[in-house]
Amino acid sequence: MTTRAITNTTAITMDPARRVIENATILMEADRITAVGPASEISVPIEADRIAGEDMITLPGLIDSHAHAGHGLTRNLGGGDGDAWFQACEDIYTRGSTPGFWQAEARLSGLERLKAGITTCTMLLGGGADHYRTDTTEAGDLHCAATREIGIRTMLAVGLNRRPFPKRYTSLDLARDITLSFEDQMAVCGELAQNHNDLLDSRTGICLIMPVYSPAEATQDPDEICQMCDAAMALREKHGLRFTQDGHREGSIALAESFGILGPWAYLSHSVDLTAEDMEAAKRSGASIVHNPSAIMSVLGRCPAPELREMGVNVALGSDAAAPDRGYDMFRHMAQCLHYHRRHFRDPEVMMPLDVLEMCTIDAAKAIGLEDELGSLEVGKKADIILLDRRKPHLYPPMMPLTTVAQFANAADVDTVIVNGEIRMQNRRTALDEGAILDAAAQELQEAVARCDLTHLLAEQGAAG
CATH class of the missing domain: 3.20.20.140 (Metal-dependent hydrolases)
Structure with a gap:
């Protein structure tokens, strides 16, 4: 059973108290969250796979x-x-x-x-x-x-x-x-x-x-x-x-x-x-x-x-x-x-x-009827968690994390994604062949519009030439 720990992060929990915890630790075992709280209150097991949360804002997926x-x-x-x-x-x-x-x-x-x-x-x-x-x-x-x-x-x-x-x-x-x-x-x-x-x-x-x-x-x-x-x-x-x-x-x-x-x-x-x-x-x-x-x-x-x-x-x-x-x-x-x-x-x-x-x-x-399983960082819930890289000009100075996320962040700030306790992206890198996914998408669209005689819809409106 894999144990993971996100350490020294700013956690926006979305729990019933809507806690925002600075210098937080979040523990996971397998696919579930087992602890969320200030680092001073949580002991990280020596065998845990650590994810550095410094300069990160951590949210439920x-x-x-x-x-x-x-x-x-x-x-x-x-x-x-x-x-x-x-x-x-x-x-x-x-x-x-x-x-x-x-x-x-x-x-x-x-x-x-x-x-x-x-x-x-x-x-x-x-x-x-x-x-x-x-x-x-x-x-x-x-x-x-x-x-x-x-x-x-x-x-x-x-x-x-x-x-x-x-x-x-x-x-x-x-x-x-x-x-x-x-x-x-x-x-x-x-x-x-x-x-x-x-x-x-x-x-x-x-x-x-x-x-x-x-x-x-x-x-x-x-x-x-x-x-x-x-x-x-x-x-x-x-x-x-x-x-x-x-x-x-x-x-x-x-x-x-x-x-x-x-x-x-x-x-x-x-x-x-x-x-x-x-x-x-x-x-x-x-x-x-x-x-x-x-x-x-x-x-x-x-x-x-x-x-x-x-x-x-x-x-x-x-x-x-x-x-x-x-x-x-x-x-x-x-x-x-x-x-x-x-x-x-x-x-x-x-x-x-x-x-x-x-x-x-x-x-x-x-x-979707799953508020007891998803949607917040709480003990017992599924470990669906994302980390945003906060050390960027548009997210600085490092204050007011709620406002930072809702009004200044964008999709490209997502650094790490964990689903079911599994790391699916870290440092914005995935294990997927992203190039192949993009190439197949371009090819399938070209074939579909040709098949349906819709190639004229690929022209930019207002474009010169």
Whole structure:
């Protein structure tokens, strides 16, 4: 059993007391934290593998509560033309992708998350506009295999396309057209849940996703939508899954409650321009909200994250990465969150550094039902820990660590990443063939856009020549 010790560090624990400990020691045995406290109170075993924490800020591993598989390769397509980008995602994900595409994207996004200090992330298996690659288990299997290779945790959101069905796909070997039904997708989701739902120990979990319906859409065929919701909830209950949705706004949360798809096992992304009924439904049901302050939906509308938190609703932070205009840098998204709401209220104290740190650590762990296992540096919890190199001009002088992390740090400051007690990155070096991951990603994108006749979307808008 490996014993490790982080010594002489500044520890932001995110424990119930929200302790920030200077000159701290953190002990780990195997995959669990066994001690956290001032160095004067903790004896380091002579056999321990020591990690020098001088000039480091140590945090629980960051948790990104909303992102998309596939988007890591399509992130720049269209050069800012949102409609073209959405259509490209549909074309590639449903008719122009191969096993190599999904494998390369999973490795690329996993590497980016690892180097940004994200130890756990919810990844939607597709999306853009409710196009999920659940015609077979292959894309999901490949993503989970890549997660284990990279060494982080992924909660993979698999699920159901928007009605009407059936949907037209092309098989991943590009050999035949597929007519995909709601029942087909349900069966594949169930199989993925059987094979990959062990987030804590195998580092891959499965949650279920289905489209958000607006009140206007619900009037078109409420019986069919109710039947779909009932079937999805039966599958969720059978496998004990979490449930997430992408794109709530303007009455849709209250509607979701009426369909019986809200509960403390649900976490709902974007959630902009909410009605009072939406906010009360979130509180009443115990559902969490995932705020994505850097997303386009947060330009087109506003998530009332401070107001929801004041009501007692759990709010987590998501990157909505990696496309079309953002990445997995959760430090950027923390700072964006602060400025977003301060500007709205014209008040520089509406949200504070501790608030946004909670939203991507302990509150994010609560959203996935694992606040007793992840999200803070506490004895007995999983040893998911990151260290930031503080000895840099933009992080000096060495004071006020909460403010330093939330307002000045960036992904490139992450020096060391530990997941399940295993060192996955140290001195910003991994054991992965990073060059091969990057080269495969570039090759797969070029082949996908050529296959789908989308090479024109690689042109920079406004570029000379």
